[in-house]
Amino acid sequence: MTDSHSLRMSVFAALFAALTAMGAFIAVPIGPVPIVLQNLFVMLAGLLLGPRWGLASVGIYLLAGFCGLPVFAGGQAGIGRLIGPTGGYLIGYLPAVYIIGRMTRGSDHRLLREAGAMVLGTLLLYACGVSWLKVVTGLSWTKALAVGMLPFLIGDALKIAAAIPIARSLRPVMQTEVPAADPMRMETAGRTGSTP
Amino acid sequence: MHMRVAGEPAGVIRMSPISYRLGTGALHALDARFKFVILIVLSLSVVKAGALHLALLACGQIALLSFLGCSFKSLTTELRYLLVLLLLVFLVRAFTMPGEAVFRLYWLSFSRQGAAAGALIAARMLLVVLLGTTLVITTRPAEIKAAVEWFLKPFPGLPAARIGTMFGLLLRLIPLLSVQFAETMDAQRARGVENRINPVYRLTWLAIPFLRRSFSAADRLSIAMEARCYTDDRTGHRLTATRRDWLVLAVGIVYGIFVLAT
Numbered sequence: 001m002t003d004s005h006s007l008r009m010s011v012f013a014a015l016f017a018a019l020t021a022m023g024a025f026i027a028v029p030i031g032p033v034p035i036v037l038q039n040l041f042v043m044l045a046g047l048l049l050g051p052r053w054g055l056a057s058v059g060i061y062l063l064a065g066f067c068g069l070p071v072f073a074g075g076q077a078g079i080g081r082l083i084g085p086t087g088g089y090l091i092g093y094l095p096a097v098y099i100i101g102r103m104t105r106g107s108d109h110r111l112l113r114e115a116g117a118m119v120l121g122t123l124l125l126y127a128c129g130v131s132w133l134k135v136v137t138g139l140s141w142t143k144a145l146a147v148g149m150l151p152f153l154i155g156d157a158l159k160i161a162a163a164i165p166i167a168r169s170l171r172p173v174m175q176t177e178v179p180a181a182d183p184m185r186m187e188t189a190g191r192t193g194s195t196p
Numbered sequence: 197m198h199m200r201v202a203g204e205p206a207g208v209i210r211m212s213p214i215s216y217r218l219g220t221g222a223l224h225a226l227d228a229r230f231k232f233v234i235l236i237v238l239s240l241s242v243v244k245a246g247a248l249h250l251a252l253l254a255c256g257q258i259a260l261l262s263f264l265g266c267s268f269k270s271l272t273t274e275l276r277y278l279l280v281l282l283l284l285v286f287l288v289r290a291f292t293m294p295g296e297a298v299f300r301l302y303w304l305s306f307s308r309q310g311a312a313a314g315a316l317i318a319a320r321m322l323l324v325v326l327l328g329t330t331l332v333i334t335t336r337p338a339e340i341k342a343a344v345e346w347f348l349k350p351f352p353g354l355p356a357a358r359i360g361t362m363f364g365l366l367l368r369l370i371p372l373l374s375v376q377f378a379e380t381m382d383a384q385r386a387r388g389v390e391n392r393i394n395p396v397y398r399l400t401w402l403a404i405p406f407l408r409r410s411f412s413a414a415d416r417l418s419i420a421m422e423a424r425c426y427t428d429d430r431t432g433h434r435l436t437a438t439r440r441d442w443l444v445l446a447v448g449i450v451y452g453i454f455v456l457a458t
Contacts, residue, residue, distance in 0.1 A: 004422055010358060011418040014365035015410060021366070022373055060362045067232060067344070069328050069367070169404055173411045 009049065012174065013057035016045040020061050021071035039125065040159040042093045043118050046100025047167040048174055054097040062090060088132025089125060089148075096121035109171070111164065118160045215371035216336055217265055223334040227441040228343035234448035235331050239324045241452040249455045250319045257326040264333050275325065282318040289314030337364040342433040357428040365417075373410055380406040 023037030045054045065071045072090065103117035126149045134144040223231075242253065262268065272279065291301075293310030300306070341364035348356035384401055392398055 003427075007422055007426060008415075008418040010362050011365060011414050011421070012411075014362045015369055015414040017362070017366045018369035018373055019407075019410070021370055022377070056362070060359065060366055063344075063359070064363065064366055067235075069332060071370075166403065166407065170407055170411060173408055173415070 009053045010056070013045075013049060013053045014060060016041060016049060016054075016057040017061040017064070020045070020058070021064070024072055037159075039093070039096075039122070039156070040163060042097050043100055043121060043159065043163045044167060044170075046097040046117070046121060047104055047114060047163065048170060049101065050105050051098050051101030054101040055094060058093045058097045062093070065090070085133050085136045086129070087136075089129035091132070092125040092128030095128065096125040099124055109168070114164055114167070115160060118163060122156050122160070215332065216367075217333050219264065219334065221264070221334070223260070223264070223330070225440075226334075226444060227435055227437045228335050228339035229346055229435060230437065230441045230445045231331055231335060232343055232347070234445060235327055237449055237452040239327055241455040242320050242323050242327075245320065245455045246458070247316060247319075249458075250316070250323060253323055254319060254326070257323065257330065260330060261326065261333070264330070266329070266333060271329075282321060285321070286311070286314035286318045289317065332367070336433075337367045338433040339435065340364060340367060342435050345432065346435065355428065357430075357432075360432070361428075369414075372413070376409055376413070377406055380409065 020038055020041040023041045042058060045057045049057060061071060100117045100121040103120065104114050130144050130148045133139065133148045134141060137144070139147065238253070242250070245253070258268075261271065290306050290310040291304045293307050293313060295307035295309030297305040298308055298311070341360040344363045345356045345360035348354050348359055380402060384398075384405075389398055389401060
């Protein structure tokens with residue numbers, strides 16, 4: 001692993017952490033529970049960055065929230081949030097991103113494999129989130145599942161369905177090491193010539 | 197909004213109030229490490245604080261933020277989702293907790309005890325957010341990076357310098373990304389995307405160009421860093437603690453303990 005590669009990957013990991021923080025602010029009002037885009041970006045980090053840098057990205061995001069910067073859902077933050085009833089979902093991003101990155105690494109990006117990895121990652125996320133919710137609030141298992149998992153499943157299915165084409169279209173932008181090698185990238189670069 | 201870049205058309209740049217602002221005040225001058233410690237102590241004590249201290253802290257925070265140039269209006273637009281969430285928390289508490297009923301709505305009763313408890317929880321959550329916002333507004337990303345590095349140094353096996361850099365990048369990227377998001381939205385609007393009824397089409401043509409642009413921005417950033425010979429062992433921002441920093445820290449900690457004890 002060259003140093004240039006690791007520098008590039010850490011910039012991308014920071015980008016994904018920033019996108020995750022932004023995704024926590026953007027809520028799409030579909031259905032009874034608004035869909036927060038946080039875990040879409042966590043899944044994309046797993047797909048596009050791989051297990052190691054995906055973990056780094058989620059780790060930086062959690063560290064920022066832990067330090068009290070307003071990056072969690074609705075602009076919340078702090079240690080209280082991490083050990084509060086919904087903290088399990090935040091910690092659960094770590095195993096989720098790792099397993100998604102691990103399962104899709106090296107495969108030639110087959111649809112079923114990616115979808116399966118994301119389903120497994122989401123299940124891991126809920127395993128952490130719901131069991132922590134149960135421990136903290138003392139709800140019964142059925143009630144904890146009804147409050148902390150069932151309302152979000154439709155949104156998660158939509159997010160998994162969206163993540164695959166998004167990852168497809170972003171992979172060429174990510175994988176070009178030489179700037180002008182890819183016609184797709186040149187088009188993007190031309191269009192955004194004046195952006196900072 | 198006073199940070200709008202000269203020459204940019206109005207409305208294109210929607211500066212997020214949650215980003216660093218230039219200033220020369222006492223809070224800007226305070227050592228970033230001390231600010232972190234005070235932030236953590238205060239946000240811990242807020243969890244246990246009663247109504248009196250919450251009101252005191254909240255007044256102080258709001259006065260401070262408006263002094264720092266964060267208008268009340270921009271703050272409420274930025275935190276609108278949080279405010280809706282807090283309202284929900286308040287209502288759920290007020291309607292579910294048993295107690296003396298103020299009024300009834302069908303079979304639900306709005307209890308006084310519930311309303312008090314709900315207001316307390318909502319105020320605590322809001323205060324923690326305001327504290328974090330103040331830190332971000334008054335501290336340069338470079339100082340935050342240096343402070344994070346300093347705190348992580350004692351832990352063996354952690355690449356402190358790299359983590360600090362990524363942390364600084366994260367802070368810098370959040371406002372950049374929100375500007376880019378607004379720009380992409382305006383660009384699609386200029387192309388008449390509002391005539392499309394299909395929401396999937398509209399979301400796709402917002403999300404994909406936005407992500408592509410942010411990816412190529414990150415790409416250029418990494419090339420620029422490499423071109424400037426970025427390495428992990430570079431001389432960063434030097435943090436220096438003065439007597440005033442220690443004084444503020446002591447006041448912060450004593451106040452935190454006082455809140456926790458009463």
